[in-house]
Amino acid sequence: xxxxxxxxxxxxxxxxxxxxxxxxxxxxxxxxxxxxxxxxxxxxxxxxxxxxxxxxxxxxxxxxxxxxxxxxxxxxxxxxxxxxxxxxxxxxxxxxxxxxxxxxxxxxxxxxxxxxxxxxxxxxxxxxxxxxxxxxxxxxxxxxxxxxxxxxxxxxxxxxxxxxxx
Numbered sequence: 735x736x737x738x739x740x741x742x743x744x745x746x747x748x749x750x751x752x753x754x755x756x757x758x759x760x761x762x763x764x765x766x767x768x769x770x771x772x773x774x775x776x777x778x779x780x781x782x783x784x785x786x787x788x789x790x791x792x793x794x795x796x797x798x799x800x801x802x803x804x805x806x807x808x809x810x811x812x813x814x815x816x817x818x819x820x821x822x823x824x825x826x827x828x829x830x831x832x833x834x835x836x837x838x839x840x841x842x843x844x845x846x847x848x849x850x851x852x853x854x855x856x857x858x859x860x861x862x863x864x865x866x867x868x869x870x871x872x873x874x875x876x877x878x879x880x881x882x883x884x885x886x887x888x889x890x891x892x893x894x895x896x897x898x899x900x
Contacts, residue, residue: 736869736893746898747784749866753818754810755780762788763807764799764824770807771799778836784900785860786820789833789841792853800824806859820864820898827856864898 741749754760754777762775773796779787786808790797800806804825810818833856837849845851 738896740896742899746900750784751780753816757810757812761809764796765803766799785858787836788857789836790855790857792855797826817867820861822859822861824857824859832856861900867895869893
């Protein structure tokens with residue numbers, strides 16, 4: 735078993751920034767009346783309070799579901815190295831200034847109308863808590879230790895994990 739270190743306040747924000755900014759793409763989960771709905775989304779910004787900002791289509795399933803239930807879960811994963819789960823509250827905005835600040839050319843793949851598309855919206859997620867797992871020495875060391883553990887039958891956990899509370 736690896737080390738355990740719970741993080742709060744600015745330390746939790748730093749961990750969110752470290753993991754989410756590095757991984758960037760997450761499974762963004764909302765709830766409809768029957769079950770959880772998940773889809774991949776890319777974080778456009780993580781602010782100094784740990785809030786995550788996404789661009790989305792006004793007519794998307796996630797926007798409709800957030801309108802009914804603002805509770806969301808977000809899962810980030812980089813195999814063998816970094817994992818982060820966050821629980822929070824989402825809100826939707828149509829503020830043009832914020833959209834322009836968050837816009838980047840890659841978003842045009844999903845929003846072909848560009849930055850001026852009237853259906854473009856911003857989803858802001860305010861995380862309340864979460865959990866993280868990552869290794870201490872990077873992916874290559876983690877893979878080497880997993881290989882050695884497999885060969886020798888000994889545990890060589892190089893991980894660190896803990897809860898996040900904002």
